Amino acid sequence: MRALRYPLIGTAVLLLVAPVPVRAGNRGIIGGQAVKVADVPWTVALASRERFGPVRSGQFCGGALVSRTTVVTAAHCLSREVLGVEMSEAKDLRVIVGRDDLRGGAGKEIALKDAWVNPAFNPETNGGDVAVLTLAEPVTDKAPIAMAKEGDAAYKPGTEAGVYGWGDMFGNGAYSPTLRGALVYVMEDGMCRQAYPGGPEGVYQPSTMLCAGLPRGGRDACQGDSGGPLVARGRLVGLVSWGSGCAQAGRPGVYTRVSAVAALVWAHSVDPAPGAAPPAAPPPAQPPVAPPVRPPAPSVAPSASPQVAPPAPGAGKRPGRRPRWA
Template sequence: MRALSYPLVGTAVLALLAPGPVRGDDRGVVGGQAVSSADAPWAVALASRDRFGPMRSGQFCGGALVGRTTVVTAAHCLSREVLGGDPSDVKDLRVIVGRTDLRTRQGSELPPKSIWVNPGFDPETNAGDVAVITLSTPVPENYPIAMAQPGDGAYAPGTSAGVYGWGDTIGNGNYADGLRASQVFVLEDEQCRRVYPGGQEAVYQPSSMLCAGVLQGGRDACQGDSGGPLVAEGRLVGLVSWGSGCALPQHPGVYTRISAVAALVQQHSAENLSRPPVVNPQPAAPPAAVAPPQAPPPAVVPPAPPQTAAQGPPQPPAQAQVAQQPQGAQPPGKAP
């Protein structure tokens, strides 16, 4: 997933695969498989060609639509360490909706109307890793996914879940062009406490974090997947936040527990998120896209922030360790 310091930048896609390590040549999540945005319309990409280069639409993190104008993502994706400045300084920041392949102009590129980054986010522990982006244009009513609430049965250990994204597929900078997904399982909190007790790695805090993965390794989110959705039983249960490496045995990924931040998200949303989203297997056409520049300006690589114990050089919000991406800054990688 990510390195132990910062959440993974990029998205990880949900794929219902057979148990056990899975490897392949074309994945966007470690151990994943291709998924269409039509089947996961709530999975979005955060992008800036100016900061991360024109390749792959400038994608650096993931997010999830929980309302027609409300996107949730990881707070670390919008940090100075990742963007090289405040989000307001990134004039071409866009939320890409309905685009399976980042090399195309499919779907829409929507500018944010406002951005709220949780002031309680602790970059040392990764607690409170959530941010809310309000879109300037609403998406179709059948795009959003419902957020899991406290007490939701989807958090039961052993529950199958899917992580979605366009991030690193094998942990060496091999970023996916298309949306990918990988099947993981919700794990016991005690398992993650033993894996991440503190010290050189971050401390797992079950009150605000969720642990999911495959203990034998082989499936996980990775660099460039930070802020992306973890979905179980049709509900958003987590956001890619941090972890140790990508898909390593006995080192599952750690996600922001959505039920712990759902009230905060509602508080900073311009709409009522309590109404169940419309379910439609064939989503309507996305809103009018903001046309990407015909000739994107040269990529500007943000200054590299100091390395943390669990994360490598500053990358777009994703798991701590992020491999370099061509023509621009790298998407954040996972990290505790």
């Protein structure tokens, strides 16, 4: 069964209570191993000590850096259900980059300049589960990851993919203090439909979702990894979204299909999409138009031809037009 909806009060509290079923909002890495963030520098953590306490830097979700100032994550990570308050009331939301061990102080914690949560996100179906975070300062020492476009071979069933995060390692509330990753495989849409045909376990929508895992189970995302990256062929293909249980046979993890939301991401990013033409430079300013210089009255007889001075530079030319985007 897909989980009932419990707001995440804080990692320290979750570790003290009985494990809850997993649903959108509560996903982590099972069957994986330790990973260095230097090898996956685009993997970031979302954190709020105010909402989740100081343990593990206040981490509660994951995300992926797709440009110097843009992080993508799951929409449900910023819901009232997860934060316990409206997003606007969570004053200390941070993105942590470059930190393997959440108990330490390596890397950097960056405040948010803006956050856009997909208004079309449906918490009942989990469709449209994407949000865009704009960092208050650019990340200059970490390489962003490219988002795989529609038709990319990275979406082909059977493709190896890696999923990364700091979440539950065993499905029992044992959150990892260090970054972990697991090797999974992109699965056929037919298998995903069979796993999630509808009802309380959720419905798989291939146009906006993809699923990944192992048919026998054993490796998966779990509690605490929501919004984290699923990467295949070096490109971002999915964001951890939802599933039934963790690493169970016949119940793969379901991810937001990145190709279905990439346009939304770039529409709400302050950075241009890769390959986009840079804005046209304004034309060079023209020198001011000087009026014609009139010579003094000639001191010749009326019958003589007047002396005409040459025009001043720029005289007679129209000043440069102001471009419409200025």
